[in-house]
Amino acid sequence: MKRQVLATLSTAALLATAAGCSSGSPSPSPTNVDTKTLTGTVTVWLMNDAQKSWPELVQQVNDEFAEKYPNVQLKLSYHEWSNKVSELDAAIAAGTAPDVVELGNTETLKYIVNGSLLKVERNTFDNSDNWIKGLADTCTYKDALYCVPYYAGARVGIYNSKMFQDATGSADLPQDEDAMLGALDKVATKYKGVSGYSALYLPGPYWYAAMSYVTAYGGSIARFDSAGNWHGTLHEAKSQQGLQHFVDLVKKYNKGGDLKVNEQDQAKVLGHEKAGLIYANGWEQSVATAPITGTPALQDVLKVAAMPGPGGKPLPSFIGGSDLAVTAKTQSAQAATDWVRMFTSAKSEQVLADKDTLPNNLVQLAPLKDKPTTAAAANAVQDAWFTPLAPGWGAVEKQNILVNMLNAIFSGKSVEDATKEADAQIDQLINNPA
Template sequence: MMRKLISAVGVAAMMVSVAACGSDGGSGESAKNPKDRKEDLTVWLMSDAQSTWPELVKDVNAEFNKKYPGVKVNVQYQQWGDKAKKLDAALAGDKFPDVVELGNTETMTYILNGALGEIDPSKYENSGTWIQGLKDTCTFEGKQYCVPYYAGARVALYNKDMFKAGTGSDALPTTEAELTAALDKVQQKYGKDKAFSPLYLPGRYWYAAMSYVAAYGGEIATYDEGKKEWKSALSTPEAQKGIKHFVDLVNKYNHGDKTKDEQDHANVMANEKAGLLYGNGWEAGSVVDSKANGNPKLEGKIGVAGMPGPDGKALPSFIGGSDLATVSKSKVQDLGEEWIAMFTNSKSQEVLASKNILPNNTKQLEPLKAKPETAPIANAVPDAWFTPIAPGWTAVEKSEVLELMLLDIIKGTSVEEATKKADAEIDKLINEKS
């Protein structure tokens, strides 16, 4: 649930200097007849849309132009690696998008600095059933500043042939006790290769580590309603137990470089150096995709399943995904809102669901829980966890506090000492408004 944050920052600085976005002029909202609108609408989407659902972008633009034939929609595709830097630079100048896609851990920073326009949820289809973990990332002080676009969750990705050879079954066990027993057998089968890991779990993989924290009832940070501030909670017994469990798995089953993060773990599996990964569902495709340095020979051999966690329960997943927002300085926010409404309606979400991408609402998510390709991911959403929706969370991520804490533990620092140090670092940052 969305916790009430500390009082909103002054947004005047972001709102004072208004320059035309994407549009050199035009009558704006003064033109009551849609056919009289002559502006440009600039939309920043991530490259996922360009590579995986380009027909959706094309169809929505065509539908939009039926209503607004004089409005030119300029869709510009961005890369995750440098999008935030480019957006910050654009917002500081006079050439910025009208609509922007944001990862759901990014939204609060832009909400608090006044960069995003407020939206009325009633104007958007399925707003009553938006996935809560996405909706929360768009909400501040009871107001909505972005629209959920799609969701994602982490699951187990495994080499079915390796598990079959090691255990006699190509199905992933459903409990962690059974899983570790299976991993031991897979290790016996393939362990002559010293670079092989039955479970490739990188030591700096903080999303995975925090999933184990959540499994034991711990949290990264908690919000104090009385003091109106966030407080890091990694030193609590529950969080420490989860972190220790994660590190124990890394040390026992990862025979690769334990000091790395998860960025190349799909490539490790593609090179047949891993039996099991914990990753995003779409990474199963990366393992076999030659364009992504994958191994086409593994086509049909990579299974997707729910990741077993401690105490006989499924491992809670981080809920990832994207949101869409209008830029507050835009002179065509109304057009941006309509474009987003078309791009996120039921018809559009159905296109995403057909590609095994999780939709933004529970109504359309439900059928995917029974579909073999999407069931593990879809079923992970209801119990998923999310990072603290705090003003300084982006600063915490940029400082890599969690990664450095895990690295210290992997190198021999005690969990108690490392979490205490991380708590102090997080407390310095988490309440700061950027």
């Protein structure tokens, strides 16, 4: 018997009973239990990216689940990034949490530390020995696994090849930073008559970019010491050096006006031909070529390349992406975990790879390293950096400590003073569960 998948955009329609399992107990491995006789409900929250970009994958997995668990009802809903966390927090507090939830990889630690996620056994998932380390790390705490990597993302250089061609004689983005800066100087001169034009549009509060330069110089946001505590390290010499490099680039090339405007609309700036180059997520290229947010005629003009960084190497990227987790109080641990296994199987990950989305493992990632549309991002994820896996990191982000530090610098505070103040604030929060 094949049961219908119930999909709704309304969170209120999801009814999941909370009781039972503790986050201290791992989810069950596949057993010899007759899954055809199991009953119950599995509620799944996915982000709307899945609905828009790979609906056939969702259907494929739901059909596979229905065949294995014909008497378990699946309730699936799609959510927006802007309000998912508040919805999930409310559902957990009310005892109506979903059985499976998609989490952005910066969101996982909060729910791991507060006991909201179920432990899972790594070796029961496809390609787990080859998961991208930076992504798997976002699911790991004190040597235990609490979620499963779903897909990865990395930031790249997206540039207007015609502008570079007209200004430098080459449509390629130079892959040495000194050469790139020389090219940017020529682009800036060529388009100096365009009001508000930035050869490199690099927003001042763009902390993901700023920390990429910190990482490039061997610095870090925070470090775990031998005494078992985290402490801020932005004031250290290497971190300050990287941060100063970022600040110098912003001040020299960003002519868009207020240096305290964040990166939210950087793809629109590129798409409206007010910039030659941005450092962005690969998907932002589509924003720059869409009607209204950009210019469709730039479809073949905007190109993607690795972003050159200091020292003759690519700029280290923050590793983005999503994970899938089973919540701690699910009453359907086996079926819920199996749904995650199916959705992150090698077969499922190949659907993502075929759509130029970076899969969760190095085996299926490898072909994308040589594909022009994915090479820059695919080659960036192995050496990508991530935010500190500290219990209080969520509070650091919530209080905008890094953004406030950058805004202070662009308001006139020295890098030295701003980083010392930021570290003092980080030290107060980072060791306490958010």
